[in-house]
Amino acid sequence: MPHTTDFKSLFRNHIAQLSSGYAAALHATGWDAVVIHSGTLPKRSQFDDQYGSLRAVPHFQQWLPLAEPDCALVIVPGRQPVLHRLEAFSFWEAPAPLDAPHVWPQFDVHGVHRAEDVRAFLPAGRVAWIGEDRVRAASWGLEDAAQNPPALLRHLDALRVHKSAYEIACLAEANRRAMPGHNALRDAFANGDASELELHLAYLKATQQDDPETPYKNIVAIGPNAATLHHIAYGRSPTGAGSLLVDAGATCWGYASDITRTWTRGAGDAAGLFAALVDGVDRLQQQLCADVRVGLPYEELHEQAHRYITAVLRELGIFRCSADEALAHKFSRTFLPHGLGHSLGLQVHDVGCALVPPKADNPWLRNTSVIAPRQVFTIEPGVYFINALLAPLRQGPHAALIDWQRVDALVPFGGVRIEDDLVVRDQGVRNLTRDLQETAEP
Ligand SMILES: [Mn+2]
Numbered sequence: 001m002p003h004t005t006d007f008k009s010l011f012r013n014h015i016a017q018l019s020s021g022y023a024a025a026l027h028a029t030g031w032d033a034v035v036i037h038s039g040t041l042p043k044r045s046q047f048d049d050q051y052g053s054l055r056a057v058p059h060f061q062q063w064l065p066l067a068e069p070d071c072a073l074v075i076v077p078g079r080q081p082v083l084h085r086l087e088a089f090s091f092w093e094a095p096a097p098l099d100a101p102h103v104w105p106q107f108d109v110h111g112v113h114r115a116e117d118v119r120a121f122l123p124a125g126r127v128a129w130i131g132e133d134r135v136r137a138a139s140w141g142l143e144d145a146a147q148n149p150p151a152l153l154r155h156l157d158a159l160r161v162h163k164s165a166y167e168i169a170c171l172a173e174a175n176r177r178a179m180p181g182h183n184a185l186r187d188a189f190a191n192g193d194a195s196e197l198e199l200h201l202a203y204l205k206a207t208q209q210d211d212p213e214t215p216y217k218n219i220v221a222i223g224p225n226a227a228t229l230h231h232i233a234y235g236r237s238p239t240g241a242g243s244l245l246v247d248a249g250a251t252c253w254g255y256a257s258d259i260t261r262t263w264t265r266g267a268g269d270a271a272g273l274f275a276a277l278v279d280g281v282d283r284l285q286q287q288l289c290a291d292v293r294v295g296l297p298y299e300e301l302h303e304q305a306h307r308y309i310t311a312v313l314r315e316l317g318i319f320r321c322s323a324d325e326a327l328a329h330k331f332s333r334t335f336l337p338h339g340l341g342h343s344l345g346l347q348v349h350d351v352g353c354a355l356v357p358p359k360a361d362n363p364w365l366r367n368t369s370v371i372a373p374r375q376v377f378t379i380e381p382g383v384y385f386i387n388a389l390l391a392p393l394r395q396g397p398h399a400a401l402i403d404w405q406r407v408d409a410l411v412p413f414g415g416v417r418i419e420d421d422l423v424v425r426d427q428g429v430r431n432l433t434r435d436l437q438e439t440a441e442p
Pocket of ligand 1: 258342378380419
C-alpha cells in the first residue's frame with residue numbers, strides 16, 4: 001500500500017464529489033435512486049462449471065474497489081451510500097480480502113444472507129439499476145426500463161472523464177507498481193535470452209501480480225511478433241531476436257496503468273537502424289507529451305504524431321521523398337495503423353472521451369475529446385513493419401518512394417511502441433509513468 005499519500009482524506013473528498021455528481025445525474029435523468037450491482041462470477045463458458053475471477057462493474061468500482069460478487073450499492077441523493085454485502089456466498093470460493101481501510105467509513109454496510117434479500121431493502125421511488133447480470137436485476141424487481149438506462153449511463157460516464165485527486169493518486173500508484181516489471185524485462189532482455197513466456201512470468205513476479213489481476217493481458221513480443229499489436233500468444237523458446245516490445249501495466253484499487261517500452265540489442269547495420277528508430281520514436285513521444293494543451297483536440301495530437309513519424313522515417317532514409325510528399329501519400333498510416341492513445345482509468349480504454357467518431361483517416365483513434373484538465377490518457381506512438389499493411393504499398397503506384405531494402409531489414413524487429421500515462425493540468429501535464437517520484441497532487 002502506498003505510504004506517502006493520505007488516501008483517507010483523498011477518498012473522503014472523492015466520495016463527496018461522486019455523491020454530488022450522482023445526485024445531479026439522477027436529477028437530470030428523472031431517477032430517485034440507483035442500485036449498482038458489483039457483478040456475478042463469470043462462467044468460463046456456458047457449457048462449463050468453472051468460474052473465473054470477478055471484474056467488478058466499473059461504476060461500482062468508482063465507489064469502492066471491492067471485487068466481491070453480488071454486492072448492491074444503493075445511492076440515494078442526500079444519504080450515505082448503503083452497501084449490501086453477502087455474509088457468506090459460497091463454500092467453493094472466497095474473495096480476496098480488501099486491503100483498503102480508508103473506504104469503510106464512507107459506507108453504511110449491511111449484511112444479507114442471500115443476494116435476493118436485497119430486494120426488501122431497495123428505496124421507494126424510481127430506482128435505476130446498473131450492472132451486467134440482468135437476471136439479478138429482475139430478481140430485485142427492477143424492470144427492463146430501469147436497467148442501465150442510456151441517458152443515466154451517459155451522465156455517469158462523464159463523471160469518469162475528469163479524475164478526482166484520489167483517482168489520480170491511484171493511477172500514479174498503478175504506474176509505480178508496473179515499473180519493477182518493465183525494469184526486470186529490460187535487464188533480462190539485455191543480459192540473457194529468455195522466451196516470451198519466461199519474460200511474461202518474470203513481469204508478473206517483479207510486479208507481484210497474478211495473471212487475472214493485471215489490467216490487461218501483458219503484451220510481450222520478441223522480434224517480428226511486435227508487428228502483432230496485441231501479441232499474447234507467448235513463444236516458448238528463446239529466439240535471439242534484436243527487439244522486445246512490452247506493453248504491460250498494474251492496478252491500484254481498480255485503477256490501471258498502461259505502459260509500453262521497446263528494447264533493442266545486438267550489433268550490425270539493421271540493429272543500428274532499428275535502435276535509431278526506437279530512439280526517434282522515444283523522442284517524438286516525449287515531444288507529443290510536451291505538446292499537450294488544454295483546449296487542443298486530442299485528434300490534433302494524433303495528426304501531429306503522423307507528422308513527427310514522417311520526419312523520423314525520412315531522416316532514417318525509409319522515405320525517399322520530402323516529408324510533405326510522404327504526408328500527401330499518407331505513408332505513415334501504413335506504419336502507425338492505431339490511434340495515438342485513449343482515456344485511462346478504471347477501464348484501460350476508459351469511457352467518455354470517444355463521444356464523436358474520428359476522421360476517416362483515423363479509424364482506430366479512441367480519444368476524440370477536447371483536452372481538458374484532469375483528463376488522464378495515454379500517448380503511445382508506434383512504428384511497425386506489418387507485412388499485410390506493407391504489401392499494398394509495395395505493389396502500389398508510389399512504391400519507388402520507399403526504400404524497401406531498409407524496410408525489409410527492419411521487418412525482423414517487428415516494431416516499436418512507447419507509451420506513457422499523462423494527467424492534464426491547467427498548465428502542461430504530469431507524466432505518471434516517467435515522473436514516478438512526483439507526489440504533488442494533480
Ligand atoms: Mn494503451
